[in-house]
Amino acid sequence: MSSLTLALRDSSTMLRRNLLHARRYPSLTLNLLLTPVMLLLLFVYIFGDTMSGGAGRSAYIAYITPGILLMTIGSTVIGTAVSVATDMNEGIIARFRTMNIHRSSVLLGHVAGSVLQAITSVALVGAVALAMGFRSTHATLLDWLAAFALLTLVALAFTWIAVGMGLASPNAEAASNNAMPLILLPLISSAFVPLHTMPGWFQPIAHYQPFTPAIETLRGLLLGTDTGNNAWITIAWCLGLTALGYRWSKTQFNHNPT
Amino acid sequence: MSDPAIAANGLRKSYGETTVLDGIDIHVPAGTIYSLLGPNGAGKTTAVKILSTLISPDPASGPLRVGGHDLTTDPQAVRAAIGVTGQFSAVDGLITGEENMLLMADLNHLPRGEGRRVTAELLERFDLTQAAKKPASTYSGGMKRRLDIAMTLVGNPKIIFLDEPTTGLDPRSRHTMWQIIRELVTDGVTVFLTTQYLEEADQLADRIAVLTNGKIAAQGSAEELKRLIPGGHVQLRFTDPAAYQTAALTLREATRDDQALTLRIPSDGTQRELRTILDRLDAAGTEADELTVHTPDLDDVFFALTSTTSIPAQPAQPKEAVR
Known part of the structure; x- marks a missing residue:
């Protein structure tokens, strides 16, 4: 068996294992969905009228949905960090390390499973937004496909970072704390209010972080707003984070014998 | 091979x-x-x-x-x-x-x-x-x-x-x-x-x-x-100091413990060796109050080899069969 076939086969076996875990114990995934859904409800129904500056709730739900969808990814990957950290404390990982299998398949299985979960979560939260009145005004089929690709790319990038965080954490609690910034970052982006409404000293922080360009790009695709070069910046962020997370995770996994 | x-x-x-x-x-x-x-x-x-x-x-x-x-x-x-x-x-x-x-x-x-x-x-x-x-x-x-x-x-x-x-x-x-x-x-x-x-x-x-x-x-x-540990031994215990003295003089090869009034004689614990010891005690007109035979087992090897100090002359926790 060639090494690529071996890698694919072992990784898909590991993916099945992770999906089995997720299916049998869905509470973690569902709990993580609560945060974006609660924020969506809170901001639309409680603050919506005020936040939109009189433009109305339907205008505000259109404004925040892209940010909420990306926040869903940030939230889901916290679960990834937790399950990786938990998994690494299990004896079965030591067993995998002594087996003649593709070395990285354990990590690749986690990543593939986590990206699938993130996309499913985004779809569920998107459905809630639709039910609450979100409508995409300008999106063509191509825009929808591009939006899907964007969300997948962001999910992949943050999943690798989360896997690295999970590997760096001694236990589930630590992993959950270490991965907290991934759900906080969207709060200090352009998800809920435009950047120019923020204090001047804070604007660079909100501006130069991966969620803002990703949110602006998604807005452009779904609502036809001007995206400028945000799409390229997002792609650069995602590729960079993926490469970083991949290297960081792989190094830790190979040099971290239990 | x-x-x-x-x-x-x-x-x-x-x-x-x-x-x-x-x-x-x-x-x-x-x-x-x-x-x-x-x-x-x-x-x-x-x-x-x-x-x-x-x-x-x-x-x-x-x-x-x-x-x-x-x-x-x-x-x-x-x-x-x-x-x-x-x-x-x-x-x-x-x-x-x-x-x-x-x-x-x-x-x-x-x-x-x-x-x-x-x-x-x-x-x-x-x-x-x-x-x-x-x-x-x-x-x-x-x-x-x-x-x-x-x-x-x-x-x-x-x-x-x-x-x-x-x-x-x-x-x-x-x-x-x-x-x-x-x-x-x-x-x-x-x-x-x-x-x-x-x-x-x-x-x-x-x-x-x-x-x-x-x-x-x-x-x-x-x-x-098991063979690494030098053979077993027979242990004789006395309550009467006089009897102990007589036996000690008779069995000169024995290791003495004057405090506990016990004698320890190297032996592989066979019937023949036991009989010899008992015959000699009889001949001297004395009798032990208790006789135990100790044969080396893996415990002795383990304790002897894994003790941090030098190999002790006698195992720390001998398992003894009372006869």
Whole structure:
């Protein structure tokens, strides 16, 4: 068996294992969905009228949905960090390390499973937004496909970072704390209010972080707003984070014998 | 003779200043059971982790070959030849016993039908068919160990490492595990076993190595090791100091303990030697209040070899048979 076939086969076996875990114990995934859904409800129904500056709730739900969808990814990957950290404390990982299998398949299985979960979560939260009145005004089929690709790319990038965080954490609690910034970052982006409404000293922080360009790009695709070069910046962020997370995770996994 | 299953020379491992394994040699012929015996912290688990490719040995180690493959240059080939059941159960508690087995079948690249057949067979053999559909986290300690070994066997390994396979098991589960290990060897598998139980090594192993402080203090068959401890002895205890004095003068070769009024005479404990001693006491007109015969067992070897001070003249905790 060639090494690529071996890698694919072992990784898909590991993916099945992770999906089995997720299916049998869905509470973690569902709990993580609560945060974006609660924020969506809170901001639309409680603050919506005020936040939109009189433009109305339907205008505000259109404004925040892209940010909420990306926040869903940030939230889901916290679960990834937790399950990786938990998994690494299990004896079965030591067993995998002594087996003649593709070395990285354990990590690749986690990543593939986590990206699938993130996309499913985004779809569920998107459905809630639709039910609450979100409508995409300008999106063509191509825009929808591009939006899907964007969300997948962001999910992949943050999943690798989360896997690295999970590997760096001694236990589930630590992993959950270490991965907290991934759900906080969207709060200090352009998800809920435009950047120019923020204090001047804070604007660079909100501006130069991966969620803002990703949110602006998604807005452009779904609502036809001007995206400028945000799409390229997002792609650069995602590729960079993926490469970083991949290297960081792989190094830790190979040099971290239990 | 064919290639040994395990041939490790000068195996070393240290963490910073702490030396865990200080150059040990291990040679295990194929199809035999080799037991690494030692107290907690002796380095048994470290040896297993290195030989099973989990951690790397110190570069200063000599050549290390497992299943005919070099550990450092060809670890994947070693992994293909071995199976490992670690000290802490290596099962996935979140999924069922059957799913654990099928996971192993997939990772061993067995065709689907073959995987199902092997799974059903091994679950049956290890008495786990009833519990097959339950999550492994609900299993008892003994069941988890059996599932653990069953998972190890899915890949049909030639060499199996068992790190303290019976630690924490009740006596019945322990005997079941011993039976399982014996059956493995009849199938031609080589077993590398670590244990802190002398009885276990005595029962199972063809060859025993006593590991203490990172060094192998002695190795050989159980019989050979027992021979290392100079023979047994007969102990005579007296209550009457006069009788004790008379006996001590009669049996001049005895080691005296004037405080406890006991005499210790080197003896292999045979009937002939006992009769000689008793005849001599009779001839001197004296009689011991208590006579015990002590024959050396693996405990004595263990205590003698693993004591941190010099080898004591008498075992710390002799097991004595009162006659």
